[in-house]
Amino acid sequence: MKVEVAGLAELEAAAKKILQKAKEEKIFLFYGSMGAGKTTLINKLCELLGTKDHTSSPTFSIVNEYELENGSIYHFDFYRLKNQNEAFDMGYEDYLYSGNYCFVEWPEKIADLLPEHYVKVEIKVLSEVDREIELSIK
């Protein structure tokens, strides 16, 4: 599925479509260049899923946890990961198989640790405010 997002005003509608399409899927990997809008989209998805927690990029911690009424969302940003062992050591796989939502930025950094089954979200920058989001279930 491809969704065109013409400006931030359309991001919520796009995020709703993503959640509808992904149904019961819990693991989402976000691909896209720096500033493409991974964090912005994840924040919107978290809001739609109903967290009341403040969401932001997990800059200092690699992973942020946001509470839902039923479970949690784990938001990873692997941009600053030095090597894949670091992800392994933080218990990445325990988060992944916990049954909670996992939203992962920069999955390229953990290329050997990807789950077998996930939702791939690719964000392409079309202009300063326009994006194309491609969703595929792997």
Ligand SMILES: Nc1ncnc2c1ncn2[C@@H]1O[C@H](COP(=O)(O)OP(=O)(O)OP(=O)(O)O)[C@@H](O)[C@H]1O
């Ligand atoms: N349609 C859009 N969708 C998403 N972000 C948009 C859109 N239009 C403009 N933006 C802006 O683009 C920027 C995206 O930044 P964001 O931090 O979400 O990118 P990122 O992909 O997470 O980058 P990084 O790789 O550094 O983590 C924000 O300033 C956001 O306001």
Ligand SMILES: [Mg+2]
């Ligand atoms: Mg980000």
